[in-house]
Amino acid sequence: MKTALTAAEALRSILEATPVLDPETTAVREALGRVLAGPVVSTRDLPPLDNSAMDGYAVRLADVAAASRVQPACLEIATEIVAGGRADQPISPGTAARILTGAPVPPGADCVVRQEDTAREGDGLRVFAAPALHENIRKAGEDVRNGEQVLDAGTVVGPPQVGMLASLGRTVVSVHQRPRVAILSGGDELVEPDQSVAGGRIVSSNSYSLAAQCLTLGAEPVYLGIARDTPEDLERLLRAGLAADVLVSSAGVSVGDRDYVRAVLTKLGCEFRFWGVKIKPGYPLAFGCFPGDRGPLVFGLPGNPVSAMMTFEQFVRPALRKMTGHRRYFRPTLRAELGETFTKKPGRLHFVRVVLERVGDGVVARSTGNQSSGVLRSMTLAEGLLVFPAEATELRAGDSATVQLLDPEEFFASDRAGF
């Protein structure tokens, strides 16, 4: 087992071991946010028939080509066609069909005259202007042709894709499976949120924040509970997590139990690839997997609330993005100007929690304050994570540096509509 890896080495090791999950069939109504496991090919034309883009009259162009306000063309209204109606009866010379938007264009008609360019008296119609050939007719297959590939594998299913699939008559679609992520907390000092914290006990908040991180990625968290600091209790709970795709253990704040977790998982067949990554917060990160994919990917996260969320963010999130079929695994990054000077010792890459301010076209980054790995406030305030490289010791105010952007949707949300 390797130790003291760089962040990049750790990430490479994890992604190499991470599979893309198999396809499954899901209801289109449930597919929002999922990633298509294969292309979607249409088995019909959209629209299915030539239809009218306007309320007006379907006519033969030859009958109205010379029409004008002064010399209108006079036609007989032979039929009326509504959307969803039938258009079996051909338009013969000298006749017109009253037609509503979306209604099928009858055989023989080769253009639609807008209602505004006509006058009707009983079954008589006067046409004051000639459209062009095929004007105001939406051609069958204009949107999608039968046999055409309309959505590519790897597409994230958003509202337009849901609408398209429905339009094609699809009720189910093939998407990559959602990773099931088993989450274990461990530590004799931990209690659930509704339990007493008398005597210095601490709420096991990591299972909550990690489950929420899973949900934002479309993964399915499975909470295993809080293991007590005994090998027996750990083994009991960890065994329950072996059927998951990913097993995330966030130890308590003590170190004793962390050794048990590793020992028990090794006994269960997990092979650890590394322990210890030169980052802060989050050094004591462990990663392993089961030979022949006979078990979940295993992440042993540090127990401090900030360290647990940070290592999930940096290492578990990209793995889950890969599993769910995404092609790009990482947060947006931007170059931000530093609003203050940051210093540290060399040796570890720091992820500094920062608030971001948009100034002109640029972004200015400032610390959220106390960066202790016990200070969850640093995460609740953070809009970005400043990447402070391992060997650097100072990033000066005014310099530009790389920042990972945590929530682009909300960060860039606007108080103006754009019109």
Add this chain to the structure above:
Amino acid sequence: MKTALTAAEALRSILEATPVLDPETTAVREALGRVLAGPVVSTRDLPPLDNSAMDGYAVRLADVAAASRVQPACLEIATEIVAGGRADQPISPGTAARILTGAPVPPGADCVVRQEDTAREGDGLRVFAAPALHENIRKAGEDVRNGEQVLDAGTVVGPPQVGMLASLGRTVVSVHQRPRVAILSGGDELVEPDQSVAGGRIVSSNSYSLAAQCLTLGAEPVYLGIARDTPEDLERLLRAGLAADVLVSSAGVSVGDRDYVRAVLTKLGCEFRFWGVKIKPGYPLAFGCFPGDRGPLVFGLPGNPVSAMMTFEQFVRPALRKMTGHRRYFRPTLRAELGETFTKKPGRLHFVRVVLERVGDGVVARSTGNQSSGVLRSMTLAEGLLVFPAEATELRAGDSATVQLLDPEEFFASDRAGF
């Protein structure tokens, strides 16, 4: 009732009539993505007690102040304290407590010596280096103090907020209600996706795409079904939607039924504020509400798939964002360079579906192709919506223009980790 409003006038009219929904209490586990209806004030210190940041020994600084490698301080180990353990026994002069990370610091101790700076033999301890006063001790309340406001009203609940709430022992939290959005389709030509489209029938895809749009906003879609083109059927279904916060009717592609919708809703007590907005796609948008808030906001959307999604995007989405307690209602906008020339007639603001390419620090926008309001492909391909102002007739290749960014999270997602 006004007509032929500008996009900005329509939006103003809608937002004026849109309430922020009342608070409700929800489980913290269910609160992800919701907006806090009030501030969250802590009723405890975090951490609850002074505790050790290291594995080591809690000591009295006076006993070790002069310690060095050459002249170590010699102490007796009087007790051992683990995380979650008790630290009732004071440290008396000349003694030390073995202490693990996270464990409470006992009375009398005023610093923690790192394990690496000690040697243990039975109950005897030699200390080779003196820490500073309070070194390696995390102070009670360092993260959060009892009585402190830790989260502001209007905060969007993300994973760190879930973790914070759990840490505070909160199992429920007050958030703005999710809007319930009743969705009606209408038109004799419409069928559900699993029904036959023989004879030119069309799948009622709007209810699917609109429901998906609601879900991405955290709103709760309620599908009323497809109304046939009779006042009776419309009234039956519309009545079922009156208990919702928002009623969205997407008519069929015919215009006849649209009049019924308005007539029936007026009969039911809805007062329409406007009909017709000078935009493309989506001119025939109607908006109304019930006097005294005794009914839902009512949006009559056009029936074309693209027009329905577009008017939802531009007018229903901001209203839903306001209802759910968000402070900023709109998509991010960016200035994009146009990769081609766009032309149109004056009079209507066009929302042009565009694909976006990141080039250097900038973004280049190009049309998705056929912009017909029947071409749903234009929406499935769109990464942004180019705002082509009402009175403009040409936007030239190379010009810069405003683009609404549809999915910043995926658009800006990166294939690099940032380290």
